[in-house]
Amino acid sequence: MIKVGLVGFGKAGQAVAQVLQEDPRYELCWIARRSAATETAPGMDVPVVGLTTPDEWGQWLDTHPVDALVDFSRPESLHLYGEQVRARGLMLVSAISAYSDTDLAYAHTLAADARVLCSPNITVGINFLMMAARLLRKIAPFADVEIVEQHFRDKPEVSGTARKIAQTIDVNEDHITSLRLGGIVGHHEVIFGFPYQTVRLIHNSIERRAFGTGAAFALAELAKCGNGFYTFEDLMMLMVQKELANTSGH
Numbered sequence: 001m002i003k004v005g006l007v008g009f010g011k012a013g014q015a016v017a018q019v020l021q022e023d024p025r026y027e028l029c030w031i032a033r034r035s036a037a038t039e040t041a042p043g044m045d046v047p048v049v050g051l052t053t054p055d056e057w058g059q060w061l062d063t064h065p066v067d068a069l070v071d072f073s074r075p076e077s078l079h080l081y082g083e084q085v086r087a088r089g090l091m092l093v094s095a096i097s098a099y100s101d102t103d104l105a106y107a108h109t110l111a112a113d114a115r116v117l118c119s120p121n122i123t124v125g126i127n128f129l130m131m132a133a134r135l136l137r138k139i140a141p142f143a144d145v146e147i148v149e150q151h152f153r154d155k156p157e158v159s160g161t162a163r164k165i166a167q168t169i170d171v172n173e174d175h176i177t178s179l180r181l182g183g184i185v186g187h188h189e190v191i192f193g194f195p196y197q198t199v200r201l202i203h204n205s206i207e208r209r210a211f212g213t214g215a216a217f218a219l220a221e222l223a224k225c226g227n228g229f230y231t232f233e234d235l236m237m238l239m240v241q242k243e244l245a246n247t248s249g250h
Contacts, residue, residue, distance in 0.1 A: 002091075002219060004012075008073030009041070009048060012095070012208050014073055018119045019039060019212025020141040026219060029066050032057075033073070059140045061088065068222075070215050071096060074105050077125035082110055089213045089227075091115045092219045095122040095211060097160030103120070111229035115222050119232040121215035125203045126188060127232040130168050131240075133201055138168040144193035145171050150179040151186055161188055168233075 004026050006017055013031070020028045031041055031048045031169040033040070041048050051057050061084050071077055075096050078228055085092050092110065097120035099107070110116050112223035119127070128172065137145070162176045165188065186205035205211075221235040 001025065001027050002028045002068055002223060003029050003066040004068050004070055005029055005061075005064070007033075007069055007077050010072070012211050013072040014041075014157065015181045015208035016212040016215055018071065019209050020070070021046065021131075023216050024079060024127045026216065030064055032060070035099065042178070051080065054080055054083060057084050057220050067091060068219055069230050070094075070219070072189040072211065075099050078103055078107060082106060085116070086110050086113045089114050091219065091222050092117065093122070093215055093222065094118045095120070095215065097121070098157070105147070111227060115225055115227055115230070116243075117218050117222055117232065117235070119218070120164050121186075121188075122206060122218060122232060123203070123210045124214050124217055125210070126161060126186075126205075127214075127236055129188065129190065129201050129203045130165055130192070131233055131236055133165060133169050136192055136199065140194065143199075145169060145175060146191045146193075147171070147176045148179070149187065150181060151175060152183050153180050155180060161186070164189060194221060195211065210243065226248040 002025060004020055006013060006028060009031050017028060017031060020026050028046055031046055032051045033048060033074045034052055049060060051060055057080055069081060069085065071094040075098050084090065094115060094117065097116065103116065107118055143231055147162050147165055149159040151159060158176060158178050158250065163173055166173050166176060185208060188203050190201045218232060218235060222230065
């Protein structure tokens with residue numbers, strides 16, 4: 001059983017905590033957030049602790065060791081616990097969508113001594129969509145491509161997932177259309193326009209617990225890997241390659 005510490009306890013973090021606690025492969029040992037108060041997560045027998053400095057992180061992990069961290073908090077958290085990931089060789093699954101280039105460069109340095117996965121959207125479906133979109137882009141580089149993302153009314157920035165899709169299929173971000181409507185959790189659509197046909201790849205996040213199942217998948221697959229920096233797509237491609245190898249052997 002993999003012992004896990006969860007970083008962040010907002011709406012996404014609460015949904016992820018629920019999924020991890022119910023998965024028999026994992027033991028959710030504690031939840032860390034910026035608040036200094038220590039309490040128990042509602043409906044769970046899991047402590048919630050406030051960790052705000054690197055020293056506090058080191059002291060907490062000395063007395064409450066885990067095998068992995070799952071981060072659904074803020075970009076700055078990486079710099080609070082990062083050296084602990086390096087020193088202890090912890091697995092890190094990060095779903096932060098707003099990392100700067102400097103943050104990502106720092107995460108890459110941790111991968112020399114640990115298994116690190118960073119993905120702006122950690123649902124299985126959206127990462128399968130990106131893999132399929134990249135393949136179709138290679139098959140038909142001449143097709144017109146547009147990306148549509150829809151989220152809840154108060155989400156201020158362009159979806160990090162939409163930007164990642166654009167990067168993956170090598171289109172400019174001005175091909176992203178953003179809509180903010182009501183309480184939509186997340187909708188991403190990649191539209192390929194051919195001369196005589198249209199292909200639409202669509203993913204909808206119905207509940208935030210989808211992030212939890214994605215984190216659980218990432219932890220299980222990352223545990224099979226050596227030290228290094230991975231994306232969610234990397235883990236899926238490793239599975240696809242293994243499956244293709246098994247198929248060709250029959």
